[in-house]
């Protein structure tokens with residue numbers, strides 16, 4: 001994930017080419033590809049037969065595209081690298097640095113074999129990042145017949161049939177969320193053994209594209225079928241893909257269905273050949289509502305790929321990881337853009353929910369990977385300071401914290417707003433950014449050799465490049481990453497990380513659910 005954010009022109013020098021290396025089957029088809037593409041494959045195979053559909057990587061494209069090809073469908077996960085994290089990190093190396101994601105997509109879409117057979121084939125691009133191509137006005141340049149936005153279950157087969165018949169296709173299709181029955185069983189394995197367990201999320205955050213998808217849980221038998229097929233094809237790790245783990249078979253108003261979740265974990269773990277179970281996303285509030293959830297889902301830790309963290313109390317030193325969106329410490333911004341995230345707690349309780357949730361997770365050896373969004377519309381210095389306060393209160397947490405910059409994703413409520421720009425970050429925003437990475441390095445990269453490289457690299461980067469690109473605002477925050485002494489930094493920065501400063505927020509003993517939101521079936525206070 002993070003490697004996709006590196007600037008393409010330096011990626012090889014950094015020795016990260018392995019991240020784009022892929023495995024193929026003896027016939028040249030891909031061994032694994034993203035799950036969304038597997039869904040499309042299943043629909044097309046059902047319509048046209050397996051002998052007429054091939055899923056491959058760019059390097060093998062010329063083995064499958066020829067005089068008889070009528071349609072090429074491309075999955076665009078992040079084709080121009082303009083999502084929350086990607087261009088921020090590539091941008092640190094200069095404005096003309098294209099992230100690996102974007103460079104790889106360009107290589108694919110400009111593949112000579114597509115040009116060669118252009119006269120008799122239609123080019124259809126879909127996937128979560130298809131919007132980026134329209135956003136940058138590249139559809140015509142890249143001769144894409146149709147851009148498909150959203151979940152394509154109910155349109156894909158017909159669209160490809162029209163393409164095969166050589167009909168004129170619509171330039172852009174906006175899809176509606178499909179009925180649960182329209183989601184086909186997978187035929188082939190997806191990357192990282194991704195198997196969907198839910199789709200959509202009703203918490204309604206205004207910056208989020210998942211909020212547009214209607215919520216559903218995939219039936220257990222469907223999930224297990226996909227798990228079995230992945231294992232038969234060589235996967236030993238299954239990644240349970242969801243916007244929020246705790247939405248699986250949820251009750252009313254986001255009530256976590258723990259028995260269903262336990263059944264899910266146990267059933268997946270029982271499939272012969274499954275060695276590891278990994279998670280994608282989850283939210284914090286359910287953990288605070290029912291603190292025993294994470295302990296009861298101990299298989300997430302016992303079967304995690306992540307091993308060997310000295311801070312883990314698990315006998316194998318394992319820990320579970322899951323993306324949790326914390327997004328801001330500013331109650332004002334939280335209320336404005338994401339108030340459903342804390343339900344059943346009030347937006348004002350967000351810092352307490354975060355701190356309590358982290359304590360509960362860490363106790364059960366869940367070390368979440370948390371995201372924050374810098375530069376939400378209208379963010380003021382005061383908002384950034386509140387995010388810094390929350391960050392500082394989490395200084396001893398066992399976690400990884402990923403600062404991202406706000407991107408107005410197409411079709412979300414904030415689509416028309418301006419995105420945050422790395423070149424315009426304030427000193428406080430830079431402080432937030434680099435304090436996050438300092439925490440990560442100190443928690444996950446404790447080896448002296450790594451820390452020395454960072455300490456040395458920071459001033460070299462600043463004086464050779466950073467200063468020119470981003471000016472003085474970046475200087476002191478960046479030096480925190482390089483472990484410059486806090487007695488020097490505190491004169492210039494908001495936080496004093498030497499340990500002398502008292503955190504504004506403290507982990508509460510309990511977080512009460514407001515009376516009006518309390519449901520009889522939940523414990524009164526947690």
Ligand code: B12
Nearest residue numbers: 001034035036073074078083085126127128151152191194
């Ligand atoms: C799993 C996942 C991954 C896996 C992918 C492996 C895998 N096996 O799938 C990994 C961990 C590698 C990954 C990495 C990244 N991911 Co990702 N990922 C997801 C996640 C959690 C689930 C994807 C999924 O399976 N969804 C369910 C399927 C059914 O939906 P879908 O993929 O959108 O597919 C549907 C449609 O898009 C469409 N469709 C898909 N392909 C095609 C192709 C054609 C031809 C057509 C017509 C239609 C079509 O139909 C499908 C069925 O409805 C989503 C969030 C989410 N919940 O969707 C983020 C998400 C897709 N990822 C995202 C990002 C940004 C990244 C990264 C760039 C991370 C980063 N560095 O910032 C990297 C880059 C990856 C790369 N190599 O390019 C963003 C994309 C944002 C955007 N809309 O532009 C998302 C939405 C998360 C987010 N909210 O930020 N990711």
Ligand code: SF4
Nearest residue numbers: 201203204205208211
């Ligand atoms: S809780 Fe997460 S997935 Fe749900 S709408 Fe908010 S950001 Fe999106």
